[in-house]
Amino acid sequence: MTMFTVLVVEDERKIRDLLRAYLEHDGFSVLSTWSGGEAITLAARAAPDLVVLDLRLPDVPGEEVARELRRTSEVPILVLTAKTATEDRIHCLELGADDYLTKPVSPREVVLRVRAILRRLHGGTSEEQPRSYGSGELLLDRTRHTVTVRGHAVELTNTEWLLLTSLANVPGRVYSRYELINRTRGYDFEGYERAIDSHVRNLRHKVEADHRHPRIIETVIGAGYRLGLHADRSIPTATEPSHTTNTG
Structure with missing residues (x-):
């Protein structure tokens, strides 16, 4: 069994030690620090599989730590924050966080969220073949x-990555923002749907020849998004039962 390494960045020692104990009990290797500056250094040196990041740190603000991590790596980030407003939650996601929890947090829920993020990123893909779309324009190797x-x-x-692969499961099928946030985040909250537009915008800048006229990730007004490329016959794609379609 693969042992994943989690970096816990939390300035309150009691919370930090409690999270370490729960994560280690669940089989994770844990690094921890109270310092945002040290977190950036540790992430660069140790390459953890996931970072649990408190936004309220005494030296470097957690938001700046998240930005720096995103500039240098794609490590998943689970944010811990005392802010509860919808705009603050969306801001966390736009910083590059993969998930977040509002304080006070349950250590058990932190462990479950960590496991869910890593499962979405690493689980169930070991035997999949690369998939080609649009006569080879797009190639996904899961x-x-x-x-x-x-x-x-x-x-x-x-x-x-999760957004693109979700759309690619069934090319041409329309996925609502509600459904995409559940597929990419693994939970349900209406306010998060707006963050999908931001992620789509960033993704288009990376994959479209002209992000102003997208043809890979198409918008279906009033419904959501779909992959505009066809699946190449040489590499079959997944099918889904009709009852899972949600274009509301």
Whole structure:
């Protein structure tokens, strides 16, 4: 069994030690620090599989730590925050966070969220073959977690990867914002749907020849988004039962 490493960045020692204890009990290897500056250094040196990040830190603000992590890596980030307003929640996601919890947090829920993020990123893809779309314009290799567009490798964040692969499950099928937030985040909250538009915008800048006239990720007004490319016959794609379609 693979042992994942989690970096816990939390300035309150009692919470930090409690999270470490719960994560280690669940089989994770844990690094921890109270410092945002040290978190950036540790992330660069140790390459953890996931970072649990408190936004309220005494030296470097957690928002700046998240931005720096996103500039240098695609490590999943679970944010801990005392802010509860919808705009603050959306801001966390736009910073590049993969998920977040509002304080006070349950250590058990932190563990469950960590496991859910890692399962979405690493689970169930070990035997999948690369999938090709649009006569080779887009190639998704889920085993190696790579994306090639028009012959060039493209670096995506974890959320962008999950968004693109969700749309690619059934090309042409319309996925609502509600459904995409559940597929990429793993939970249901109406306010998060607006964040999907931001992630789609960023993704289009990376994969479209002209992001102002997208043809890979198409908008269906009033319904959601779909993959505009057809699946190449040489590499079959997944099918889904009709009852899962949600275009509301």
